[in-house]
Amino acid sequence: MKVASIRKPESMTTAISLGFTSTVVSGTERPQCVLCLNILAMDSMKPSKLKRHLETQHPEHVGKSLEFFKRRLDEFNKQRRAFMKTSTTAASALLASYKVSYIIARCKKAHNIAETWVLPAAIDMVEIMLDEQSANKLRSIPLADNTVGRRISDISDDLCDQLTDVLKYSxxxxxxxxxxxxxxxxxxxxxxxxxxxxxxxxxxxxxxxxxxxxxxxxxxxxxxxxxxxxxxxxxxxxxxxxxxxxxxxxxxxxxxxxxxxxxxxxxxxxxxxxxxxLASGSMNEELGNLLKDVVRVVNYIKNSPLKGRLHSYVKILVLNTLLYCITVNHAGYPVEKYSIECMNLEMKLLHSFVKIKTKMETFSQMIISLKNLLTWLISLRNLTN
Structure with a gap:
């Protein structure tokens, strides 16, 4: 189908004097009225049609000077630039909101942490490193707890859609x-x-x-x-x-x-x-009893913060003992004598440091077991050498 050629105004001055400017819609240049902002059809670029629109839709502005329409065109361009800037800022703020919500979801933190901690900290950092104007832009990022919840839900739905799209063909x-x-x-x-x-x-x-x-x-x-x-x-x-x-x-x-x-x-x-x-249900009786003792000791330690701190202290003592034994062994001294004596001294130190009225025998038995284990390891090492 042959498209008829469109005769445009001889100059932009002619279009502005009639209250029109040009805009691009879907790759095609079309006239736009600076008074009502309506966009006309492509074939309305003819001066006669532009004049008819002015006379029928805006009769009160017929005969106005060229400077009047230029002022309206400048106001229109300022509004368009402000709208484009606002749209860009809103899109950036929306993307930042989604990224922060995604990080909160991955870290498994409360949703209100974005508004109460992340955003104030980011504003202070940007204000110090850049300027106050840049920091004020961060205030437009929507990070309320309900907003973060919706963002996480949207991200979850999008990830689910991406996964199901792959499963349709795999x-x-x-x-x-x-x-x-x-x-x-x-x-x-x-x-x-x-x-x-x-x-x-x-x-x-x-x-x-x-x-x-x-x-x-x-x-x-x-x-x-x-x-x-x-x-x-x-x-x-x-x-x-x-x-x-x-x-x-x-x-x-x-x-x-x-x-x-x-x-x-x-x-x-x-x-x-x-x-x-299922296989662990029919394991060796000795191994089963050992695992039960381990579970009992772990549960006993985790029941109290004090017991957890004491357990950390015991681990440090055992580590120091092993390091001391390795040092003594390299120096050529009898490792059995020094390691056992060192363990005995640490047991006395632990008993003097820890004052627990109930179940103290659990820690004592654990230290004795560690001492016996260390002695057995030393004996096994000597046999293998």
Whole structure:
């Protein structure tokens, strides 16, 4: 189709005298009225049409001087520059808000830290390093706690969209487990392992609360609904990893069976950590008792900040003992004599330093065990040499 040529005004002075300037819309130059700011069609660049617009839409300004329309054009240009500057500043402030919210989410900090700590600190630093005008620009960054929460939610949705877009065209494997948080609410946690850019990557797919019992049908429906919402095909699922519970690993009515109905080629794997937990239930009695003692001692130390500080002090004593023994051994002295004497002196120092009325025997037994362990290591070293 042939486009008719458009005859433009002979000069810009003609257009300004009629109250018009030019603007570019979608790569095409079009007339724009400086009085009402309306943009006319491309074929309205003819002086006759510009004059008709002035006479019909703004009859009170017909016959005004050229200086009047130039003043209106200057005011219009100032407004346009101010609007463009404001738009640029708003876009930069919005991007800064998202970046700060992303950092807060990764550091797992409270949302109000941005408004109460990050922004005031940034303003002070910029004011000192640059100037007050640059620091005032930071005040336009929206960092309220509710705003940060919305930003984090938007970032989460965007990351989820990016991940699901990759899973639509890539094979992947699922790792599914049920977990309980500190308030005893059950959640279904699903990880996905997939190939992207010739690399194997692993990401969190979703974490959703479980209402009621975590049956195989309910767990499968949660995963299937997520796939349907994001357009993910079960045909791309080639692996499934769960624990050994009947609702997960069951071949006939468990989650494994339900997934294989959708994706028959899916291979099921028993989680390695759960297998180790099962294997530890039938371990050697001596090793089991040792692990129980370790757990009991660790729990006892963590129950009190004072006990934690005393435990740190004991570690320093043991480290100094080992370093002393190494030094004495290199000097050619009998290491057994000096190491045991040093341990005895540190035991006396610990008893004089620590004044605990209850369960003091736990620390004493721990020091004695460390002393026996060190003696055994020294004997073993002498035998191997």
């Amino acid at each position: 094979h992947f494997g699922l790792q599914i487990d049920e977990a309980t948080d500190v308030v005893k609410d059950a959640h279904l946690i699903t990880y996905v392992c997939y190939i992207s850019a010739n690399e194997i990557k692993e990401d969190l797919l979703f974490c959703k609360p479980i209402v009621g019992r975590a049956t195989a049908v309910k767990v499968f429906n949660m995963i299937d609904n997520f796939f349907n919402e994001h357009g993910i095909s079960w045909e791309n699922c080639v692996g499934l990893c769960t624990d050994g519970a009947q609702s997960m690993a069951g071949r006939h009515a468990g989650l494994q069976a339900l997934v294989r109905e959708k994706a028959p080629h899916t291979s099921w794997t028993h989680c390695m950590l759960h297998r180790q937990a």
